[in-house]
Amino acid sequence: MTPPSLPPSRRRRRRTILAAAAVALMASMTACSSGDTASTDTAGDTASGPVTLQFWTWSLKGSDPAAKAIVDKYHQLHPNVTVKLSEVGGTADTSAKLLAADKAGDTPDVVQVEYRGVPALVVSGAVKDITADVAGVKANIDPNIWAQTTFNNQVYGVPQDIGPMMLTFRKDLFDKYGVKVPTTWAEYAEAAEQIHKKNPDAYISNFAADQLEFFAAQAAQAGAQWWSTDGNAWKVGIDTEPSLQTADFWQDLVKRDLVKVEKLLTPEWNAEVNDGKILSWAGGAWVPSVIYTVAPDTAGKWESVPLPQWTKGQAAVPFQGGSAYLVPAKSKHAKEAAAFAAWLGGSKEGSTSLLSVDIFPGGNAGRQATLTHEPPKLTPQQKDFYQVTDQVIKNTTIPVTWGPNVNVAQSAFGDALNKAALDKTSFRAVYQATQQTVVADLQKSGYTVTQ
Incomplete structure (x- = not known):
């Protein structure tokens, strides 16, 4: 497939590299397999x-002994290369x-x-094509x-990590309130109603309007x-009927006060999670690690199951979240940087080491290692956590393509949806307005x- 063309001024700066071409690759994908693959390092220490x-990075913190052990190990393997960790914020902060x-x-x-932030950086020319540099580990990560x-x-x-979507919930409180674990979104709505009826201070979840992804x-x-x-x-399909129907679903829950309108990871949300007033979080398989950081005393009370389905029997889900290691175009040590990225994300030793810092690896070896790894600290009693997750990954066959103006969508969407939730106005109108804004921005950019 030939991707959409860049405006003439950008074509002169870069070859045509739009993220749209990912669709062609995704069309030929098959579901992930969990089989281990022989690990291959890159050319290695290229420094003279x-x-x-x-x-x-934000995943590997310099203050974390496990993170330090990872970079120290790489230094042992490549004595001429030292990796210095600098903690940064999430994608928006890092990209800027x-x-x-x-x-x-x-x-x-x-x-x-x-x-989701990669396409915009590729289009801007801020990151390097590392195809040849990572060829040695290409077979170690699924297509x-x-x-x-x-x-x-x-x-x-x-790729560093992946986010197969799951539902992480307070099993003890679901049991206490006699609530069935939902397998469909219709059952999720029923569970939300039951929970709030049993305890008016408790909600099945919060509604975080800023979570575009x-x-x-x-x-x-x-x-x-x-x-x-x-x-x-x-x-752009933000205002297509299937998308708008999901907006209707959440609007109904908000209107009936069955989910609490508030952002994630605020002091208030943290307290409610600790107090058993927020009972679940639908998101990537990284959710247990995040909850544990704010509510460690609730460990052992949670469990993770496959994400509810819109249509019963259709288990396919997309990834949510996850990140990758990129090499900036103006890196002074691009070859060595690509070699390190390939080792950490794609080699057997690097990929499996990510488990020590509670990252769900994207590499096949790391994924295979999860099957015999201890479950997350939040769910120590759920011995089959990674088996469940691996089955979800096999069902993760829905590709999500991110456009070059995700930041524009985020700005148009989050605040407007939050206001609509608080004011009880139309969610559909927010989706439709975001559609218009995103389309107009793409056209303005050339x-x-x-439609």
Whole structure:
């Protein structure tokens, strides 16, 4: 497939590298297999003298002994390379900082970015094509995971982790209130009603309007794609009927006060999770790790199950979240940086080491290792956690394509949806307005958009 063309000014800066080409790759994907793959490192230590790689990340914290052990191990394998960890925020903060550093000509060497942020950085020319550098580990990560960082058959990042979607819930309180664990979203709504009736202070979940990625995944599970391609043009589907039906679903729950309108990870939300007033979180398999950081005393009371389905019997879900290691275009040690990224995300030793910092690895070896790994600290009693997760990964066959203006969608969507939730106004109208904003921005930027 030929991807949508860039505006002429951008074509002069870069080859045509739009993320839309990912759709062609995704079309040929098959579901993940959990089989282990022989690990292959890259060419290895390419430095002729000592090199220090600046690594922007939020997953590997310099204060964490396990993270330090990972980079120390790499230094043992490659004595000329030292990796310096610098903690940064999430994708929005990191992308903005990277673009500023790119303009200043002073970038890090490796940067962790969520998958949804990759297309915009590729289009901007801020990150490097590392296809040849990571060829040695290509077989060690499944195609549907590589697809999230591969555009026009060019690789721009090594996958770190993946977010197969699940429902993590307070099993003890579901049992106490006599609530059946939902397998469909209709059952989820019933469970929400039962919980709030049993305890008016308790909710099945909060409603965090700023979680664009979650709502895009909901729409994808229902059969919509917020960004896709149509020949040489972009197509935006935020206001398609399947997407709008998911908006109706959440509007109904908000209207009936069955979910609490508030952001995630605020002091209030943290307290409610600890107090048993928020009973579940639908999200990636990384959710237990996040909950544990704010509510460690609730460990042993939670469990994770496959995500509820819109249509019973249709288990396919998209990934939510996850990130990759990218090499900035102006890295001073790009070869060494790509070699480190390939080792950490794609080699057997690197991929399995990510388990020590509570990351769900994207690499096959790391995924295979999860099957015999202790469950997350939040769910120590759920010995089959990773078996359940692995089955979810096999069902993760819905590709989600991110467009080059995700940031525009985020700005248009989050605040407006939150206001609609508080004011009890139309969610559909927010989705429709976001559609118009995203389309207008693409057209203004010189892209062709078809409806």
